[in-house]
Amino acid sequence: MRRVIALLVAVGLGASAIGCSSDTKPRAQASQSASGSESVRGQTITLVTHDAFAVTDSVLKAFSDRTGITVNVVKGGDAGAVVNQAILTKDHPQGDVLYGIDNTLLSKGLDAGLFDPYVSPSLSSTDRTFDLDAQHRITPVDESDVCVNYDKRATTVSSLDDLRKPEFKDKLVVENPATSSTGLAFLVATVAKFGEDHYLDYWRALKANGVKVDDGWDQAYNNDFTLGSGGTGSRSVVVSYATSPPADALFATPPKTTSDVGSVDDGCFRQIEFVGVLKGTSHSAAAHAFIDFMLSKAFQEDMPEQMFVYPVRTDAALPELFTSLAAKPAHPVDVPQDQISANREKWIRDWTAAVLG
Amino acid sequence: MTRRTRGRGAAAVALLAGVPVVFLAVFFVWPVGHIVERGLRPNGSWDLGVVGAVLRAPSTRHLVWFTLWQAAASTLLTLALGLPGAYVVARFDFRGKALLRAAITVPFVLPTIVVASAFLGLFGTRGIFAGVVDLDGSIWAILIAHAFFNYAVVVRTVGGLWSHLDPTLDDAARTLGASRWRTLREVTWPLLRSAVASAAAIVFLFSFTSFGVVLVLGGQRYATLEVAIKRATLDRLDLPTASVLALVQLAAVVALLLSFAATSSRRGVRQRLLATGDVARRPRGRAEHWFVAANLAVMAVLLGTPIAVLVERSLHPTTGYGLDFYRALFDTPARAARFVPPLDAIRNSLEFAVVATAIALVVGGLAAFAVAGRGRGRRPLDLLLMLPLGTSAVTVGFGFLISLDRPPLDLRSSWIIVPIAHSLVAIPFVVRILVPVVRSIDDRLHEAAALLGASPARTWREVDLPIVRRAALVAAGFAFAISLGEFGATLFIARPDRPTMPVAIFRFLSQAGAANFGAAMAMSTILMVVTAAAILLIERFRTPGLGEF
Numbered sequence: 001m002r003r004v005i006a007l008l009v010a011v012g013l014g015a016s017a018i019g020c021s022s023d024t025k026p027r028a029q030a031s032q033s034a035s036g037s038e039s040v041r042g043q044t045i046t047l048v049t050h051d052a053f054a055v056t057d058s059v060l061k062a063f064s065d066r067t068g069i070t071v072n073v074v075k076g077g078d079a080g081a082v083v084n085q086a087i088l089t090k091d092h093p094q095g096d097v098l099y100g101i102d103n104t105l106l107s108k109g110l111d112a113g114l115f116d117p118y119v120s121p122s123l124s125s126t127d128r129t130f131d132l133d134a135q136h137r138i139t140p141v142d143e144s145d146v147c148v149n150y151d152k153r154a155t156t157v158s159s160l161d162d163l164r165k166p167e168f169k170d171k172l173v174v175e176n177p178a179t180s181s182t183g184l185a186f187l188v189a190t191v192a193k194f195g196e197d198h199y200l201d202y203w204r205a206l207k208a209n210g211v212k213v214d215d216g217w218d219q220a221y222n223n224d225f226t227l228g229s230g231g232t233g234s235r236s237v238v239v240s241y242a243t244s245p246p247a248d249a250l251f252a253t254p255p256k257t258t259s260d261v262g263s264v265d266d267g268c269f270r271q272i273e274f275v276g277v278l279k280g281t282s283h284s285a286a287a288h289a290f291i292d293f294m295l296s297k298a299f300q301e302d303m304p305e306q307m308f309v310y311p312v313r314t315d316a317a318l319p320e321l322f323t324s325l326a327a328k329p330a331h332p333v334d335v336p337q338d339q340i341s342a343n344r345e346k347w348i349r350d351w352t353a354a355v356l357g
Numbered sequence: 358m359t360r361r362t363r364g365r366g367a368a369a370v371a372l373l374a375g376v377p378v379v380f381l382a383v384f385f386v387w388p389v390g391h392i393v394e395r396g397l398r399p400n401g402s403w404d405l406g407v408v409g410a411v412l413r414a415p416s417t418r419h420l421v422w423f424t425l426w427q428a429a430a431s432t433l434l435t436l437a438l439g440l441p442g443a444y445v446v447a448r449f450d451f452r453g454k455a456l457l458r459a460a461i462t463v464p465f466v467l468p469t470i471v472v473a474s475a476f477l478g479l480f481g482t483r484g485i486f487a488g489v490v491d492l493d494g495s496i497w498a499i500l501i502a503h504a505f506f507n508y509a510v511v512v513r514t515v516g517g518l519w520s521h522l523d524p525t526l527d528d529a530a531r532t533l534g535a536s537r538w539r540t541l542r543e544v545t546w547p548l549l550r551s552a553v554a555s556a557a558a559i560v561f562l563f564s565f566t567s568f569g570v571v572l573v574l575g576g577q578r579y580a581t582l583e584v585a586i587k588r589a590t591l592d593r594l595d596l597p598t599a600s601v602l603a604l605v606q607l608a609a610v611v612a613l614l615l616s617f618a619a620t621s622s623r624r625g626v627r628q629r630l631l632a633t634g635d636v637a638r639r640p641r642g643r644a645e646h647w648f649v650a651a652n653l654a655v656m657a658v659l660l661g662t663p664i665a666v667l668v669e670r671s672l673h674p675t676t677g678y679g680l681d682f683y684r685a686l687f688d689t690p691a692r693a694a695r696f697v698p699p700l701d702a703i704r705n706s707l708e709f710a711v712v713a714t715a716i717a718l719v720v721g722g723l724a725a726f727a728v729a730g731r732g733r734g735r736r737p738l739d740l741l742l743m744l745p746l747g748t749s750a751v752t753v754g755f756g757f758l759i760s761l762d763r764p765p766l767d768l769r770s771s772w773i774i775v776p777i778a779h780s781l782v783a784i785p786f787v788v789r790i791l792v793p794v795v796r797s798i799d800d801r802l803h804e805a806a807a808l809l810g811a812s813p814a815r816t817w818r819e820v821d822l823p824i825v826r827r828a829a830l831v832a833a834g835f836a837f838a839i840s841l842g843e844f845g846a847t848l849f850i851a852r853p854d855r856p857t858m859p860v861a862i863f864r865f866l867s868q869a870g871a872a873n874f875g876a877a878m879a880m881s882t883i884l885m886v887v888t889a890a891a892i893l894l895i896e897r898f899r900t901p902g903l904g905e906f
Contacts (some may be wrong), residue, residue: 081591084592085755088594088755089759094769213577215572218867250870251873252871253685308869
């Protein structure tokens, strides 16, 4: 019931909100979607997204019942792989909406011209610092922090510098930035923290200290991290998320209210995930309605325990596990978006040569 | 008579070959050609400079060399372990043999990421054998994992033919004073050679194009061409490099297959095939009992322990043992909404597997008769059929994405695309399993049938079909198992509303928390049980077949 009320409130808010873009074209589209809700009834849209996408059935069903729109979800792997597939199929897109492109990959999608602009009326209810595209081709949905995690039973980590010390010999496992968006976020964090001139020195020191590199988050966390559920990991420090502790607690058997996973509040990278309308869709009104739904309070409050991310809506309440177990990093690294776009490929190349070469 | 047979053969081959050729042209050659073209002709003009650049890069040479030697080593290891196993399964009767035959096929279908996790649990730094061996990041972990996956290929392909060989040939040789070794070398080997070569070719190809095993167990140290193609395509969208590497892999595979064809150009020896019931017997004497026991021990250690680790973990929540993970799979609280309902995943997997098996049997069966015949096109056809095994799943999957996206073949949103992708992998197995059997059919049976006035169709139905039926069932079992476990191509084209069991396992593994990992292990165990049950069921249907003549 609470969710239904939240949804009604969200819809009411959305209708009265005013897009604050200076661009007139997207605003015209925004009003079209608000008034054209009848025309979308019976339509099916396809959401292209990464494997981590999740929504509670009843929340999605409420959207479909209200709008008459059926949502078909296509999951294409890691966020990077999803964006690459979207670029590859640009001429005949696989879907109408793409969710999951983050701020490390953003320029790739924008440069390829994947998205049509849209200003959701609900955007005004979100933290506007996450709104990174002046042309509104993408809309922020959630944020989370890529941080160093550790096994509290075995060790304590207080800064990235610690990891160079002898006591962390053969203790750290990270993800390859070329194959994992988590790894890429951490690489960017080290560039920001140690500077363009010194970050490779840091990585060489990690290499000398026995860092293990895995292809993806699941291998690093499940197989190599000592608290990973495989139970065979030998690494007590892993690059994961500030929200790993609540995930660890919620998915324990049986669920618990504490966690042995610690998260370091140093060198965290704030990952913002976006949604956008794929260019070439013939269901733009329905696509807009879906984006409005992703910004609705119902969806935003459902996200934390589904995807372990924070809402971008300022009025969305957090579940208790998040307030008790996940300390939001106070000082994530600050990297200008254009610096990431300009250097992403170079950083990956240089990192590969330094760490894997 | 011979001339007449040949003339009829050519026409029949053309007819038989038509279906597989069209199928492969549409669902393999065109999509793969399309994606390679996209890489080499980015802006409407061919850019062949990149070919030279990639080929000259030292990293490419390393890749090719590593890919080759690890595949050769894996094949030798698998044959060394598998051939004695094939003999045991073919020649001896013992309790639980049917179950064993099904059980050894189970590893073949397991998702590589799950198996890699089990191997780390055994041989990793904190594994069960920690202190004895630490194979984490070692080449042995990769080789043993390849043997684990491919053991069944050797036992079933070679054992399939071996179980039909007439043991009186051996007895005759022994009676004439030949040693056991000489009998094996001079009597059995010539008869078995084509099946061994077939199995070796498949194991080599599988290891050559190995992806998941090398990705997880090889870490950043070892990479095959397949892994490099995946990284270039999926992670970097560096299509030019991906295309060149895909062509290198394809060229290597073609070269391998051609040399395989050249060495095994002598056909399988025409021989009298017997029903297995006449061949297998209980082990006699101490040596035979030891031999059987030793092979069962190899199977138990190589195949049994990793599976046992998986099952153990699926039953092992934080406190004691229990079915918690299985229960969690089946009740779906709100917070588990991201999960694939397990019954749906099982049903999807089974439905896809049935369709994929049907496609593979029809296309592969027609192709097997064409390849085993004497038409001129049989060599190229044989080669074409094997190519999907040598092509990266990422290349095929991405090829599907950009080439089957508009009418008349707008299949990207259709479920049929999944079983089609599965059948591409299964067809070569069907062909490889059927060809030696078809070739072994004694031509005199055809001649006798023709002499008695039977039409070619009737001859086929009443002579050829009964003989190949059993092999076809073995092939069906393989195709079914391949479809159940196929993950590579499914990942890129899985219909959203129809996730398969391997896809569900993968999704569980991409979330933190013991419950998710346990759910993945429980789902893996269910996948193993479903596979074993399916194979057992298929073998149940097998008719006395060969015993009829």
